[in-house]
Amino acid sequence: MPHTLDATTVRTWCGLALEALGQAREGIDAINVYPVADGDTGTNLYLTVESAAQAVDAVFDAHAAVADEEGPAFPDAVRAMAHGALIGARGNSGTILAQLLRGMAEVLAAEPDGSGTGPSGAGAERVGRTRGSDAAEALRRALRRAAESAYEAVAHPVEGTVLTVASAAADAAGQAEGGAVAVARAAYEGARKALEATPGQLDVLARAGVVDAGGSGLVTVLGSLVEAVSGETAMGPIAAAPSRRAATSPRPAPVPPLHSAGSAARTAPAAAAPAQRRATDSAAAVGAGEGHRTGHPSPGAAVAPSVRQSTGSGGTAVEGRVGDAAPASGAATRHAAGPDATGSAPGEAPVRAGTAPRQAAREEHDGAAETACAPPEPTGHLPEAAFHHPGEGRAAVEGHDAGPRSGPAYEVIYLLEATDEAVAVLRSRLDALGDSLVVVGGDGLWNVHVHVDDAGAAVEAGVDAGRPYRIRITHFGAAAAAAESAPGAPGEDHERTERAGRAVVTVVPGEGLAALCREAGATVVTARPGEPPASGELVQAVRRAHAREVVLLPNDAALRHTAAAAVEQARAEGVRVALIPTRSCVQGIAALAVHEPDRRFDEDVVAMTSAAGATRYAELAVAERQSFTTAGVCEAGDVLGMIDGDVAVIGASLEGTAAVLLDRMLAAGGEMVTLVLGSGIPDDLGETLEAHVREGHLAVDTVVYRGGQPSVPLLIGVE
Structure with missing residues (x-):
């Protein structure tokens, strides 16, 4: 074929x-x-x-x-x-x-x-x-x-x-x-x-x-x-790892994947064909780690330039816009392909899922954040933008750290609207200013990248060629370190008084859960049905939290790579971020419940990780078509009960399937049951299940929340 x-x-x-x-x-x-x-x-x-x-x-x-x-x-x-x-x-x-x-x-x-x-x-x-x-x-x-x-x-x-x-x-x-x-x-x-x-x-x-x-x-x-x-x-194999890595500053150790007590080891099935990996909007596979993301990058209409600064681990990033408009871009949607960490293959459990496209503007993923200190001013004139210091939190290979270097001091990147003729002149000007010059694009839109000592001259060359925007300037470490250590750096005292000590950023799928987490003091990213947030949205949430230390709770196994990329961006901006790989909102709730901002950061992260890992999670879904599952063959309309991502029960009703799930989960022990009701689910279901737990399982407390999540009728957590 x-x-x-x-x-x-x-x-x-x-x-x-x-x-x-x-x-x-x-x-x-x-x-x-x-x-x-x-x-x-x-x-x-x-x-x-x-x-x-x-x-x-x-x-x-x-x-x-x-x-x-x-x-x-x-x-x-x-x-x-x-x-x-x-x-x-x-x-x-x-x-x-x-x-x-x-x-x-x-x-x-x-x-x-x-x-x-x-x-x-x-x-x-x-x-x-x-x-x-x-x-x-x-x-x-x-x-x-x-x-x-x-x-x-x-x-x-x-x-x-x-x-x-x-x-x-x-x-x-x-x-x-x-x-x-x-x-x-x-x-x-x-x-x-x-x-x-x-x-x-x-x-x-x-x-x-x-x-x-x-x-x-x-x-x-x-x-x-x-x-x-x-x-x-x-x-x-693809790449050889270095024999030893040198780090210029401490950073949180990676947190291993969560494993709930009593969960059985699973082997992921063989990879499905790509066409099968990307489920259709009307029939998404449970636990397949698939979904779509939509966003509208800013069209770049005329705005007053603003200064936004961020201090990071090894350099200083400056972002700004010159000119009155940037090209428009349509909504964007991403489908993550492949099995998720639970081992569930796409197509194993077809269920109804929300598919309404999101028509909301998304912040540009490379926007700048507030700064803790002002950077060294590059020579030449710069349009208003923000600086960011890379380096200390970055990994470096032995003998090749990101410290003082003999090459140019700045990396300059911007998008440029210009003619082919103007870009040819720009190449010559930038080539004379520095090295690592790469100019890509065409048809009037270009992406310009160069390493220079005179960042202002590099941007001015773009201004002369056309209309530069999304300007990003990164200082390579040495001057940034001096700026950070200099007493009385502009903005330093203001940042120390204004920036919070610690914050939690959490991703949740419903307004009820969002309100619950906000009440607990968390910064919330709301995930719409089938639309996991982009890494830029998570970074923006970290910036909104405006804290020196941030704990990120993705609450979805499919977000593990997106969240990790967001963490790297945030760390580069000087924020100490720990990623706790929560796989369900109930694990996030458990972690948030033990969060104590007054204790040491590492201790807080360990406590939150332990609470999340001790929480087994389950959810209900409704099958949309006949399919083979780990619990047998399901028919369209059957209620599927999934424990830790695997189909464990096939039932005829929400109440009956949930009761069986609870009994199975509590058979291994448990002290607290959390029930999160989805959108349109009556309160009676929570009351009935609470009574079921009270009658059948002594000394087990139950708490019921109205989460409002649109695509999952019921979330269950057992601690």
Whole structure:
């Protein structure tokens, strides 16, 4: 059967790449030594792909909103992917990855069927798919154009980097015979071999004993492409970890996944085909870690510039806008693909889920936060923006820390509206100012990245070329450390008096739960049905909390990578953040109940983690179709009772199924039962279940909350 390249393949690829980068993010950060050892390459790549995935999902949402069953055309999907990566690109590697995706899009979107040679009739134009040999040839040429465009975007290409890996992938793809799967797999294998050779091409990698971090991220993305077109996981090691990591300041140790007492060990089933991983809006799989996210990046209408400052671990980030408008971007939706940590495979338990798209504006994920101290002022004039110091909390490889360095002091990134001619002049000006110059984009919109000593001159060059906005300036450590240690730094006393000591940020699905958590003093992020928040939304919540120390409770296993990326961003802004990997709202409630801001941070985190881990969680759902589950075959309309993510009971009524669940959970012991009623569920259900526990289980207390969550009738927690 010929494999197809179509819009769904693009969407699946983005979802799989985001999941894979989420898993690899910390490891890639740890081996980041070139061009600057600031330990953020994995995080930057994750955020870049997250933006691409949101843009692709926005196209699908637009068609779903008008009940278009055929969905978007292939060219629309690949253009959205490239545009999303461009506007969301972060760091050197993220900017290069955006250009790689843009290069692929130039080829794949050249004709309605994406092949550049295929038919362009009404059917091909409407559906936009490429099959068999056409798909293979289109992919070969796309990978070649991607590598070429990346080299063109970098002012002074260096071998042993992501550029080398991209070129090797294109070479291997060009020599591969067979269909799209064979071409994608050859590109992946070629990239892996090139990645392994990078320490021999770049001395800084050899001294650190690591492979190139950006190249490692690209191999991860290409592995996801293989999985998207074939349904088979690309296996094999991707990156060599450093033998030892040096840290310049203490940071909370990672908290291991929570395991409730008495929960049985589970083995995750084999990965499902990508098409199965992404459940439809009308039939989402329980425990599959899937959902969609929508957001509207700011259209950038004329606003008065404001100064927003943030102090972080190794540099100073400055964000601002010049000009009167930024390009508009539509709503964005992301579907995370693949099984979640519970081991439940997509499609195991089809249930009704809320699907209304969210039409609310989302804060830009790279916005700046309040600052604890003013940074050193860069030379030259800067539009009003905010500074941020990277470094101390970042991982660094032995011998390559993020401290004082001989290279330029600042990283400058901004989006730019300008003509091709103006950008050509801009390249020359920026090349004379510094190094690591990468300018990607086209069609009037560009992403500019450069390392310089004169940040003001770099931004002024953008002003002369066109309209720069989303300006981000990062100071590489040395001057930032001096600024932090200088007594009486502007804004320091104000921040010490205004910033709270500690806060809790929690993600909840209903207004009742939101009100409950706010009453307990938490900063709340409300997750709408099937719409988990983006990493930027979590970072914004950390900023709103305005505290020196923050505990983050995601309350959803599917948010583990998104939350981890948000934590890295917040730490880079100088906030001490601990992530407790709560998998359900009832675990979050248990953790919040023992939160004591007056005790030491580490002690508080341990106590909250222990409370969450001691809470087993369950929930009810209604099956939408016949399906095989771990408890047997369910029919449409059956009530499914799930314990710790696994279907344990199949019943006919909410009350009866919940009672069986409670008895099973309490059979292993328990002191407190928490019941959270969903939207539209009568109070009688809570009263009945409370009486059931009181009659059948002595010395067990029950508390009932009206959570208001729209898609889950009942949440149960047993401590």
